[in-house]
Amino acid sequence: MKKLNVAGMVLATAFVMPFIQSCSKTPDTGTKPDDTKQTKEYAIFVTVGNSSSSENYYTLTTADLMKDTLLSPVNSGIEPDNITSWAYIYSVFYQGSFYYTQDGNIISKQKIVGGKYKELGNIVASAGSWQLGMMKTFFNNNGLNFLSWEVKYNQAEDVIEKNLYIIDTAAMTVKSNNPVKFPVPAFTIYDNNGNPMAKKDIPLTPSSFSIRDNKAFIGFYYDWITKIDTAYMLVCDYPALTNVKLLKDTRLGHVSGAWYASSSSFTDENGDYYFSTINKNKTYGLLRIKSGTTEIDPGYAYDLKEVGNIAGAASWGDYAGSDHHVYIKSGLAFMGSYMIDVRNKKVIKDLNSFGLGKVQMTMDTYTENSNEVYVVLKTDDARWFVGKYDVAANTLKRGVEIHSGIKGISRIGRLR
């Protein structure tokens, strides 16, 4: 009898296996209410992990950025649908919607609905070669404007072409995709091994992008990391992209800024266009194109050497200035951790001086009412906070805390 019992136990064990399936096809989502399903006011985009193993992205939502609470991606936060790092870099967040590039040839518009990202529309490119890879972006009445990743050397005209796409974001259609024609550099571009590049191999990195008065302004440098201490600014008609004019300025180094969505230029209430530069000593500067003109203002050059390398805290890339600069009001702009009066060339406040944590570089800087600037603060003991700087009151306050142990915060944005 004992013998049969042993055999029976083995048999039973084997036959239990098939029944495990009934409760294990999908993870148990638990009975805890999922508060991410409620549409909140704000989103904070955090990165966790490390790039050599597995880096993932989570969108934390909150009704109030200034609430004294802890937000954590642990069992919370919306996980994007199969988005990897490039999707965050090749992306832009605007008025509650995400626009990002898939496979270099698809632009997808997504929104958070019911605690998940939902696609609202997409566009597929008519050809390959990363045509719909988004570099610098700019929103205006026409919709989403972006410079394509694709670069071509036009031998017939001896120019380097990069298409400017204009996307109707409501209908998700391509309104136009004409090439911007950049002159071939007169000087030699060298590759990483110190070898001269052929014209067809020259990369072109747009660093600042704005559209004003039917003119497009594109700060750029040849190659990925420029070694030329000259700022190049291309001006052309918009949207025709004709009448190309190349502006140069040698006073404060080359243009700064990375190729992706973050902005290193801004336009004030007067229509004056400011763009940042960085020199070989890695200190910043500001140049200006006054309203109604297409020349760099020879009477304006603001050397920001007193604030040093304001992109030193950069988390996003190592290009020629991975900064994000934003205009607030009345000549005040936020650059790095500094509030700067750009018209009067004066540093108003270093937000780090409040002692509430060091301001972290983000892809976007969220502002409200042309007065409140929301920043990401990280303390010496590695605690993360959202901070609100009140420009008028010149005060900085801590808001929600983000769980320590994340890798970074890329954006703060408004969902509604």
Added chain:
Amino acid sequence: MRRIFTLLLSGFFLLVTDLAMAQQPATKKDNHIYGEIKSKLGEALSGASVKISNEQYVGAIADSTGNYDISTSLAGKVTVIVSSVGYRPQTRDVYLKAGHSIHIDFTLTEDNRQLNEVIVAGTGNNQYKVKQLKESGFNVNVIDVNEYGNISTDINQVLKRTTGVLVRESGGVGSDFTFQVNGLAAKIYIDDIPMDQYGSSMTLNNIPVNLIDRIEVYKGVVPAHLGSDAMGGAVNIITKQKTRKFLDASYSYGSFNTHQVALTGGIRDRKTGLKLRASTYYNYSDNNYMMYSDSMYNVDLRIVKRDEATGTYRQVSIDKARRFYDTYRSAMGEVEVGYEKVKWADWFTIGLTYGENKKQHQLGSTVNAVMGGFWTENKYLMPTIKYRKDNFIVPGLFANLYANYSNNKDVNRDTALYRYDWIGHWAANAGGDRIPEVFTKYFDNSYTARANFNYNLDKENNHSLNLNYTFNTTRRKVYDEAETNPYKKDLSGLPSKQGKHIIGLAWQGQWLKKRLISVASFKYYGMVTKATMDGRVFDDFGKPVGGEIHTRKDFFGFPSGSLALRYRITPDWGVKGSVERGYNLPEMTALFGNGQFVVANLDLKPERSDNFNLGAYYNHFIGEHFINLDASAFYRNSKDYIASQVLSDNIHSQSRNFPGVTLYGFEAEARYGYKDMVSLSANISYDKAVDNWKYTDSTNSQVSLTYKEQLPNRPWMYGNANLMLGKRDLVGKGTRVQLNYMYQYMHWFYLTWAKLGSPGSKNFVPGQTVHSLILAYSWKQDVYNISMEARNLTDERLYDNFRLQKPGRAFYVKLRVSLM
């Protein structure tokens, strides 16, 4: 060994019989039963025993020509029983008349039943080795592949049914796969030779089971004779080898236009020892199975459609799509000529292996990265020489020498020039602009030499020393045939080189009346890599105008050691344990890429791991019932853990070193058998890999949220169960009907970090269960076999990788002739 054993057994039997008969009173023996005993291949079975049932003293032993003659005084109906080591016993009823003789010939079938049956029957050479290995100091699973002879399958499908082995496939026949033992990338060998010497035509996903005798899956410490950088585990595939004539031929056909032909056989001249062995196989499949969108798992198949109103191309969802560009074919031929069991060699053969395959690639790394013109091709040629000799030069020294040269050519070509969607239309470049053509050629020339010496230190063979040296060097040249600039085409052929030297010394000892077995070993690993870099400068016309070609060289050298112990507590119970520091040297593909989806990483370092294994086993007979229980646990602390990571383009991957990963887990298996009528087994494996990268940045100020968390995107619990019911002579003499039910289970796992993200938004690979049924019918003592298989009977959606669906329900029929 087997022959000696046969003769000894026969001699013993004869002696006992004769002695016994001598004690009987003399009786008149007028009746004779005589004849010949042969194998199915016609070989005389010298030493086979013949006896009459219930007659203790009536019997005979077949002579050297296989003839026997029984004299008996019995008359009337008697039952004659014939048996021989390694063959299934046979019984035959005969009617004896007084003063008459009866002529009966017997043809015996080789016994390839399972371990438990064999122990019951006490026969079976392969099963003897299985048992021997299981009770050695190593933690090893041994799979008798003969059990799978009537199934239309490849080695991957067999391996994934054993504990601790994880195979992740991206599609159907010939698809890309990853293979791990206890969470680490294990080295694979064919007859002790590293499989990376063979081309991609001979990999786990295309070798038919019918060419294979058994598979040894080592976990933890690996035997010294597998003289490679196997760390934490290895798989050794043993092909069918017989000292006599044998033949196994099979053909199967099934769903998705899948064909599989396998043929292996050999002959040996007894007098001269001259032998010839040949094997071949051919696989073909359209792999055109249906893919489905599945909202439950967020799988969304898409096609590109032109929006007529706006002229915009868009991706839209579809319910299902049939794979349309995924055919695969592979073929291999191998011949070995030489001598076996002659005075000057136990084994000496010269062999030649040729293989080729051609594979279409339907998908990149994601489900909508559809391709319609990318194919790869591989051809390889490998001459080999093998020599084995016991008492080599001095008594007690066993030498096992091996060398090969392999020439391997890979072609990667994308002739489509367009991207596709799921209905086979141009997608991303629907407007008509072509994408650049891909046409690269990879040439690998490789040499391997291995010398293995084993010396017995005492007459009882309780202690032995084993010295192993393996040298391997591979030189790779790559050509970009799509490059129109002749200067650049030339530069693309720059060579890369990798050389490995591994020397190992092992001491095996048996203690406490062989209750304790120990294997202590020391290894030294050396690896040299050389990559040629092009620093030349080209003008706008592609002409070189300066610079030079230079080379980058790296060398890695590491010592390591291991200890494996087995202690037999009782004849049934035993415990095993091992500890090791090992190194895993990067493969050529990981270092230099493969021109397909793997990108080179010249900075890749060898992976180091401290491995600990502990296990116990229990084998027990209760009459004709057999029970086997195996359980083990492991712990691995890995530094510079090598793992493949999908790159940001979602198409390519690259092997990278992870700073620190800890792996741990356990596995258990239970088996029950009753004669050869019932076999039931079930196993479960659980393994976890934990991120040991503590800080989020170089300042070491912030502990990462993922520190000590389970690495995402890897299965961590999986199991199998098998039930076999068989009956001999059910529908006629010499027939067998067998029904197998096979079950596979994989627990769901997250694509990203488990504890992060709201549960409702998380991406995961779903839990899966696969049910398969196989009905086999054999006749003429298993010479002829036909089987029908229904795989994935419930048409479960199967994914090993995120959203990359594997084939659904499939049916196969297989015909096999086995003269073993």
